[in-house]
Amino acid sequence: MTNDLDIFVGNTTLIDEEVYQLWLDGYSVSDAVSLRLRSGILEQTGATVDVLQSDTMDHYRTFHMLERLLHTPSKLIHQLHFQIPPSRQAMLIERYYAFDEAFVREVLGKKLSKGTKKDLDDVSSKTGITLKSCRRQFDNFKRVFKVVEEMRGSLVENIQQHFLLSDRLARDYAAIVFFANSRFETGKKKLQFLTFEDFAYCAEQMIQNWTLGAVDSNVDDMDVDLDKEFLQELKELKVLIADKDLLDLHKSLVCTSLRGKISVYNEMEANFKNLSRALVNMASKLIHTKDVRDFFIDLVEKFIEPCKSDKWTLNDVRLFLTQYTTSAHTLDAFRHQALWDRYMSTIKSCLLKMYHD
């Protein structure tokens, strides 16, 4: 005897968080059943495999029906079809939009295009995350991107408003959108030691300081695109390395104030000009899209790696960058103080965040 039809519908939609997670993780019904079996649920409840199978099917069907609504969370809140307590709705949305660290590191900064989606099976086999789950996460990224891409106002707030995510998750999505828009390279081998959190922090700093929104809060795409004018102006900083006197003066100011405070004084003194050149050159090139993409590689190759090879501590880096930034203010011949601060404060935050093993 086979059950052709087997359903359970509650007036309040029944949601099992455990099964929801299995569904989100992209397991098929039979895989989910065997995973649940392994959790020892039968022993706890005295149920049979049939019961578990039917229960899992039921939940999967419910989630399948809810998925359409989860694509536009505001619909889930206002729909009449499923009666779900608000706290559960929030849970459903939050979990649906949650993503795996391993997955996001693969996709971060890539164009959210069909081509990328086609490569998801590689991502899946590399990360061990099911293809189904990869697709959901990718589609979430893309959906959020599409909605907020051309929108006015704060990126985080827009995401929060449209997708009803928690503050934390909305910030993460803001980073993903920002990275996808500027297509920052994050996948190179040299960058593998960086976590998504590192990038998210950097993104937040860049959004706060380097986008149009940082100067004018009422323009389209204000948080998504970098401020072109600012990038143009960054060329002016070149004077710091082009003018030999200025460079020497800058170096001596930094060296004087750091003597005795920094543990790698000699290395710092020897490397000062290289480091300064690297930072200023990066600034002057940011107007080119390609150099924007390589921003993180440049930071790692030209600053972090040399420092690491000289065994700078995090504190050394902090002292150096602080002094390097402030000393420039005392250079009389240098007239781009505001620009310098806008550039260096973000660079400093990013570097300090990224400076770890």
Added chain:
Amino acid sequence: MPGKLKVKIVAGRHLPVMDRASDLTDAFVEVKFGNTTFKTDVYPKSLNPQWNSEWFKFEVDDEDLQDEPLQITVLDHDTYSANDAIGKVYIDIDPLLYSEAATVISGWFPIYDTIHGIRGEINVVVKVDLFNDLNRFRQSSCGVKFFCTTSIPKCYRAVVIHGFVEELVVNEDPEYQWIDRIRTPRASNEARQRLISLMSGELQRKIGLKVLEMRGNAVVGYLQCFDLEGESGLVVRAIGTVCTLDKISNTAFLPACNSPSKEMKEIPFNEDPNPNTHSSGPSTPLKNQTYSFSPSKSYSRQSSSSDTDLSLTPKTGMGSGSAGKEGGPFKALLRQQTQTALEQREFPFFTLTAFPPGFLVHVGGVVSARSVKLLDRIHNPDEPETRDAWWAEIRQEIKSHAKALGCHAVVGYSESTSICEEVCILSASGTAAVLNPRFLQDGTMEGCLEQRLSWQPGFFSIGSEKGEVDFFPQNQDSSSLLGLEETSPPGCGFCHIPYDELNMPFPAHLIYCYNCRKQKVPDVLFTTIDLPAEAMVIGKGCLIQARLCRLKKKAQAEANATSISNLLPFMEYEVHTQLMNKLKLKGMNALFGLRIQITVGENMLMGLASATGVYLTALPTPGGIQIAGKTPNDGAYEQHVSHMQKKINDTIAKNKELYEINPPEIPEEIIGSPFPEPRQRSRLLRSQSESSDEVMELDLSHGKKDAFVLEIDDTDAMEDVHSLLTDVPPPPGFYSCNTEIMPGINNWTSDIQMFTSVRVSRLSNINLTNQTLNKNFNDLCENLLKSLYFKLRSMIPCCLCHVNFTVALPEDEVIQVTVTAVAITFDKHQALQTSRVPVEKTLQRASTDNEEQLQFPLELCSDPLVSQPFSPAKEVLENASSHTGVPAAQRAASLDKASPLAEGHLRHRSVPSCTNSTVSVVKMTPLSFIPGAKITKYLGIINMFFIRETTSLREEGGVSGFLHAFIAEVFAMVRAHVAALGGNAVVSYIMKQCVFMENPNKNQAQCLINVSGDAVIVVRESELEMVPVQPSTAVSQPASAGDVTT
């Protein structure tokens, strides 16, 4: 022109994309009532249109207002081709027609399409201005209130319970008209939905007219059903109980209002001098027709009453007459009174299942009647004589069965049909009873008013611990006022036999009541009603089901009807045997809420009986079940038998423990029975269904030690014994019943979950015999229950209440089982405290009632717990169990084991409610109340019929996906309608029909669902305490009792 209907279309949201090119929709709305249609402007290019229309006004007769639904159609404007329909909303405006219910319908409604399901939502406001109409000969019955609830609604008081009302209307089914061949499925579905809506409106209006004729103002226990007779038509029929109801000013603070407050009486329609002088009875011209027994052209064979009688009554085991001392004359008097009150009534039937205290005097037992009919095309829809005559026949039979039991009334009455092709089984069942005549007449009201008022608290606060505790003292008071205390103490009076012992209609064991020792009671009691609130029960109850399949040869017309008729009595007999066995196995002695459903299919008949077993203190302790082998000399065989016997005994013992059935041991001599010493055993032999002689002979013995003998003389019987033992008890923390409340649990939390579960099983590849069928059906039901327990495990400790199984046989070898129930979490610790209350009461009662025989142990009367009612649960347990004889340690251990689980889940559930949802929560329950809340207002009846069809079954997730979505949609539409009426809950919700048909080859499926219930406003009890007396002010003013401001 006595009414003006006003409709405003405000806005839409989440509309589907109708224009692929722009991904948008140009929506407008058509509003139709009767033959008048209005249109809104087109709101271009939006999925969230804001129409903000003017008020569309329809000036209509109130007759139309009652019959017609308001029809709202949302369309997509198309310049070049025909406009595409997005979907429809039907709004029943009936709740706006009586002053006490809703005043406005306003809210978001799902836009529904029979092919696509819900497609967005629309915001609508509807109002009705009713003009006073003084025309006495009108055809409308606006103002009559309808309730699905099968008890007196919670914020009303019954002034008079008039009696039975029935009506049916027939029509051709649009699905079977010739035009259906050329129109789209959508058009056909919509025609059907509209027709049924129209027919139920008409039916309700006609019933209303009868109510006014009977001088009532409300119908309680209103049950409306559809018979989809296929080619021969569509029948919509309804039954109900006519009452005159008074609104109680304030339900929450009832104990305060003890005055007879006659000024609160508001029976608007009694004021009108009725031109019809038939005031005494419900006789209407139509009723007379039902009597004129028109010989129907169709062949019909009724399952003979003697068959039904035999198969029914011996099993119900009713005791016989009153040999009691003072009981006899009183009973005769009572009977006389009742007779005068009831005899004018054609059918003294009541669809109620719970009653005002004092109403129910004695219960005789279950009466039922079935008849097999051949359907024939209804030629003239305006004169549905045939169907009327069929039902009249059945009702007549029920009435005579009740008479045979010495009863003049039938309570808990219901009717149903099962149709397969052209064969139709009509069934009716109820509980024969003797009623207190005072509730049935207008004249004697004044005297009774006071008691009834003082009775209310106990009756209303079912489910709250306080109510339970308050109840008993009140109970005694009012019973003494009624002058009934001598003959029928409230706790056991209803169990006393109403029939004459010497003229017993059937053989049964009788014994003196274990409670009062004055009257005779049967050893087992079966009823279709809810457990009376005053009934004294030990332990908890449980759901008991009997399941049965019988193969039947495929046959045509008359031959088919004959073979079904022949099978029916055997099925009823088997079902009753099973019920009886299972009841004994549970160690219980009474069944409540018994519902036996016989379903007919092409090649089989299915029987499913559900009931709630309880242990009534008034009835004797059931004996065990003894197995007798056929060949006593075979050693191995004997061993097997004794093994089975041991298993059965173990099960009984386990069940007694599980359901906490620990009746106080009463020394034999206390019973004071004038009967001779009970013999060791009584026998009931299978296969002796009809030859009553032998049964009589063997049934002479009686007494509480009697065992029930199962003789396993063939493999068949062996199967039965096995199947007895296959029923698994629910997992720890779960209880189930099919009645309103579960005896022994009365501290519900407000955590409820109503659900519907459907399973369709194909019996392919199995050898079709009665045994395999039985086994499959049994497994299907048991697995379904197991599945429910698993799904609802987060609600433990919890009780499934009002579990309602429905079986259908949609095609050959396909069984469909539908279950609707509500799971309610209860507070375990409080439960333990209160669970001792009945026991304690029993003890007290037993002791007071037996004062002349003081052998009763003294310590039982002075229960130490009385002085410290809030002692910790464990202590109570120990104390309680010291009386009841279960080792305390064992009990406490079982408690500890279960508790961490429950706590874990509790923590889970207590998530703080969050933010910005605009959708209001609507609770739904098949019960007549919401635990932990008070109903402050009834907003009107919800009666909805939906059809859903698909031609892309696979794409919608197969049959399961299709039906899952549809049932969720039905719930959503019910909730939306209730919310628009201003309500926040549906009580007495029932899914009356769920007809599912599929054609996988064509990738098609269709489903019809009919649901009903009462829309209400409930206020949480905790909130009530904080905001006192707020709703009462308007009502307590005598004149303007109509309008309540909440």
